[in-house]
Amino acid sequence: MKQNPKSLKPVILLNIDSLMPEPLEVAIQTGQAPALQYLMENGNYIPNMVTSFPTMSVTIDSSLLTGSYADKHHIPGLNWFDDSRKEIINYGTGFRETFRLGMRRSIHNMIYRLNNEHMSSEVTTIYEELADRGIASASINSFVYRGNTPQRLRVPRLFTTLTRFKNGEWTTEATNIFSLGTFSKLRPWGVATQIAAGNYKFTARELRYLIRKNKLPGFTFCVFQDLDARIHLKGPMDIKGITKIDKEIQKVLNLYPSWEEALNRNVWLVMGDNGHSPTGKRYRDFTIDLRKTLKKYRISRLERSVSKKDQLVLCVNQRMAYIYVLDEQLPLSAVVEKLKNDQRIDIIAWKNGDLIHVESGMRKGSLHYRPGGEYKDVYDQTWSMEGNPELLDLNLTNEKVLSYGDYPDALIRLHSVLHSHSGRFIVVNAKPGCEFKAQATPSHLSGAAHGSLHKQESFVPLMIAGTSEKPIFTRVVDLKEFIIRLIQYQG
Known part of the structure; x- marks a missing residue:
């Protein structure tokens, strides 16, 4: 290339x-x-980039790389239900949950099916669009990697029983420079320190290898995953993980004659993908067990296939959840009424055609809205609505200008997940401090969790150095256009 x-x-x-x-x-x-x-x-700093929803890495990275929300790229979360196959799709939410669903299936979903089957063919990634322009890309340690170069995923013999790869190998469509821990390495002698991917040191070493060998392509995307696990345990203000990753970034910058020269030779973007909400200590107060809330209905169990007798399927993404109503005789409104009895659920939403309905366990009233109409928001999106705007903390002026409070870019982000995949389902969002639970769901009491629409998880930082250019809007979904513009601008 x-x-x-x-x-x-x-x-x-x-x-x-x-x-x-x-x-x-x-x-x-x-x-x-x-x-x-x-x-x-030595660059521009944006502290309030709006990420996508749910605030889970696979959905966020899919939005970043495709420049679209989940209604277009069709990756609706870390845990969701494929209504056409009657199958729960889990990309690895926690050992107990993935073990009950089937470890081999979850790993196969994450490593292969996400990119080659689940992500919509109607969208293109940054990698695919740059390749069409003759510009190479690199993906390092990202589970979302779809490109148009066939790459072999290789599994060490010790781990072949954990995957569905034939003879320990599988061909996937990825970037032409591709690194994913054990499965694909740039350095022949490199050792991945985690089964599925490398840790922050592995990521930095792979990047330094490209720089030393003078093999940096037009665009390189590197993911440092370790900070998330620390914050889940220790809370949002833990900074030891940031210090460790910073030391690795120092080593990268030190490969140049000076840090100034590193900026002269490259454009550097540093970002977070999602925030965290600190969680409470008492299980009874801060854990919303959807099995108890909806105990009058027949809820499917993880260890067996979904059957015709099952009325509901629960797919929890920490502080948000999908509730799938399989029983056609069971109206969504009946399930919504049960959910409204829990004051820890701040948003309950579902769709009827293109109309979005919103209610709450915390606030009275209802809100109905759809795209197109007399209200214009800060992202030049237009909406029509009626009902109580306080349910989404919306500010409406007499001039028909709409702005967001606790739930940034809430209208399009909520609309997108409700149109991200087929089926009859309800989206629920937990108030700060709380998280949802279903069968075998991981718990983060006295730590932190994410997934919700709230600003605590929705605002992420972005640093831009080596250029004076900025994104048109301060949203992760707008970074694809920004990156391609950066490269085209230079050309």
């Missing part, structure tokens, strides 16, 4: 899973993140 003949300035995007504005700023102010401080002070 040819590079741009004008020797384009490579764009390097470092995605630090669960990096949030406040702990990032504390780490910088206390001198514990000098590399990130340098990039922030």
Whole structure:
């Protein structure tokens, strides 16, 4: 694949899973993140980029790489139900849950089916569009990697029983430079420190390998995953993970004669993908067990296939959940009434055609809305609505201008998940401090969790260094257009 003949300035995007504005700023102010401080002070810093919904990495990265929300790319969360196959799709929510669903199935979903089957063919990724322009890309440690170059996924013999790959190998469509821990490595001698992917050191080493070998393509996407696990256990303000990742970024910048030269030669983007909400300590107060709330209905169980007798399927994504109503004789309104009895559920939403209905366990009234109408929001999207706008903390002016409060870009993000896949289902959102539970769902009491529409999980930081360009809107879904514009602008 040819590079741009004008020797384009490579764009390097470092995605630090669960990096949030406040702990990032504390780490910088206390001198514990000098590399990130340098990039922030010598570029543009946006502390409130709006991520996609649900605030789970696979959906966010799909939105970032395709420039679309879930209604277009069709990756609706880490845990969802495929109504056409009557199958729960789980990309790895936790050991107990994935074990009951089938470890081999979950790994196959994450490593292969997400990119080759589940992501819509109606959207294109950054990698695919750049390839059409003759510009190479690299994906390092990202589970969302779809490109148009056949790549072999290789599984060590020890782990072949955990996958559905024939003879321990499978061909996938990825970027032409592709690294995913054990499954695909750039450095022949590199050792992945996790089964499915490398840790932050592995990611940084793979990036440094490309720089040393002078093999940086037009666009490189690197994911640092370790911070998320620390925050789940220790809470949102833990900064030790940021310090560790910063040391690896320092080593990357030190490959250049100076850090200034690193910015002269490359465009550097550093971002978080989702925030976290601190969770309460008491199980009874802060865990919303949907099995108890909906106990009068027959709920499918993880260890067996969904049957015709099952009325509901529950798919929890930490602080949001999908409730699938399989029984055609059971009206959605009956399930909604049960959910409204729990004051810890702040948003209950479902669709009827293109009309979105919103109610709440915390607030009275209802809200109905659809795209197109007299109200224009801060992202130039238009809406028509009636009912109580406080359910989504919307501010409506007499001039028909609409702005968002606790739920950034809520209208399109909620609309997108309700049109992201087929079936009759309800979306529920937990108030801050709470998370949902179903059978074998991981718990994060006294730590932190994400997944919801709330601003605590929806605002992420973005640093841009090596260019004066900025995205048109401060949303993750707009980064694809921004990155392609950066590369085209240089050409």
